[in-house]
Amino acid sequence: MDSGDGYEVKDLSLADQGRKNLDWAESQMGALLKVRERFEQEKPLEGMRIGVALHPTKETGALVRTLRAGGAELAVCACNPLSTQDDVAAALADEGVNIWAYKGETRDDYYRYLTNVCESEPNYTLDDGCDLVSEIHNNHSHLVDSIVAGAEETTTGIIRLRAMEEDNALKYPMMAVNDLKTKHLFDNYLGTGQSTIDGILRASSILFAGKNVAVAGYGPCGSGIAVRAEGMGANVIVTEVEPIRALQAVTDGYRVMPMNDAVREADVIITVTGGKHVINKEHFSAMKDGAILANSGHFDIEIDLAGLEDVATKKETIRTAFDRYTLPSGKHVYVCGEGRLVNLAAAEGHPSIVMAQSFCGQALAAEYAVKHKDELKVGVNEIPEEIDTHIAELQLEALGVQKDTLTTEQREYLSSWQEGT
Template sequence: MSIVKDPSLAEQGRLNMEWAENQMPGLMKIKERFEKEKPLEGQRIGMALHITKETGILCRTLKAGGASVAICSCNPLSTQDDVAAALAEEGIETFGKKGETNEEYYDYVNKVLDTKPTITIDDGMDLVTVVHTKRPDLLENIIGGAEETTTGIIRLKAMHAEGALKMPIININDQDTKHLLDNFYGTGQSTLDGVIRATNVLISGKTFVVAGYGDCGKGLASRARGLGANVIVTEVSPFRALQAYFDGFRVMPMGEAAKIGDIFVTVTGDKHVITVDHMKSMKDGAIIANSGHFHNEFDLEGLRKAATETRRIRPSMDQFTLDGKDIYALGEGRLINLAAAEGHPSAVMNFSFCNQSLAMEYIAKNFKGKAPGVYSLPKELDDKVAKLYLDAIGVEFDTLTEEQKAYLTEWREGT
């Protein structure tokens, strides 16, 4: 029995999913094929993903493929309650409410696990962690899983290195059509959308500090520049710092950036990238947000303790008085694009969820008895996912001639 905030929101959820479907033509093609071929017949898919309109289309696609689907959120602030209501009405076991407590969060993870999944989908690895730490009896039914995001992959690899991982898991983030599109274009645009919806400040002319110059940080920095901000990048990787410098951004340690920034956004997958000491050196009125997976990228707990006064100014914006200055923290430190906005645009999630759907089919076909580990999808699936979209929007491109194919696979022909 599903748990959602308000079942009467279902009609709005259906309309939002109708709008998302229009922009996810590749996924709709896969759904059509799944309806005919039923590659997931007999599978029970248990997933912890942000419950958004795009995830709703993924749930429908997997159901069309013959699977039963149960979903909980992978973040307490990211559920779109109207979509959750609509999914529950469509027979997808749905557990999630925007603003759920930590206790409810894990209760819902367990409710999904109660359905005894044969395949898992995670975004951040909380579901699989509960399987391994609290419910290992479920492992005998699970043939494999898929992980969506960078932070989940970091955790999975650490688990595998310790010999603790007991199931095979596909790294969806590894696909070019995931990390080079979702992380770059999706996080780039939707993070700014979140900051703007939370604050409605003018980005133009602001000093905008991006912590982390990975796929997400690159997208965010370029889009903040596009809106007229003066962008500073902080990094710990020499190569990424060099890339940011060659892309025309100022690069400096956070200790320096903290003193001059107006808006700070962390996208590192790391912890305490902005500390309370950094915050103490910030200007009066500085705004801090996070778009990395977990809410520990800036030290909100430390800020709460150190602040002499705290006020909620707007739904996703809290004011903290620190050493006589006001610091504004957005979205309770949760990924701001989902906490204060609607997450990535549907067109970008089309690619991530084409990969998830094809991964489910791949696992159902190939993973029975597969050794535990972190696997990638075959590279040709990347091309397939890209082509599905290009075909749908009517963009044609070149193909290799026979002569070119031969040339690109031989070594004798040179100068």
């Protein structure tokens, strides 16, 4: 480990490779670079100390550079022990960013790094999964009064924040970045869809065509995974608990059934619900020999791995991010990426172009929160629709796509009721 004042990373000598990866990511993040250009001129984040707990990937590196261009000082750690790209962390440390992160962090290091971020006394927080907010509320509550606002990147984090708000436990305003349409309709659907399959392929190197692939949860993430698995020739099964989502899966052409039945048929099972023990201890013995399990939901509790370790007679790591468990019957079950977000544990997370949109949301939410701090409620704040529309426009511009605009006649027609048959 290389550590010094304000950083702890795996190996600083990886910085050159990290810069190359960052530059490659930025070459596909034109929308975010537009925001950065403006931030460089206007410095809207001057005076902000932003505590960041995100997946330290090359795309997050591009966001870090953008927030710094806006005038903010940053302290960065990971929001998952397996999601750091060590070369990127080295490049950021080399650029003078305060960063503590490496791939494969121990639980102690994970919380030590969160503590380092808290000790930088942030007045804005940027979270993916709410661990930083929880840490501040539980162990650094003296910071709360000086925090202008925070932002949350993922569905599970928003669910936790709303639960805190309901219990009157949330003590500063939060910006619901995940709920922007330009975020969850693209990042969760397209990003998770592609990168989850990428992670499973890198871990296992299997052929998807002809496999029975069960996807648990048919939200934006699950529906994205289902459509990509189908596109690769898999027979997709969906499990759901919510009637409308289950019906959507049926009418999208997938077989929907309870997990108790799906485990008997599936060659690959992917959880992406945000819930707990979706695959439970009883399911393992009913699985096909050779079944491959992966999770793309935020926390590593969707597959009951403790239950699997209990029933298994043997566990071997047979490839990077690919463990084989032997059951008493002699059957094998494989787990990708230790049951943690497979797209980050076994691959590189979402494609950069998708993250450009999500991170425009983060940068613009921070700017909005600073400008409107007196209007924000202590609770979960929706981000104004104009920001969503602006992000879509930035991305269309970056893609070189032009669209139509309404004529005056059309606009008047659409806002009137007199004209009929």
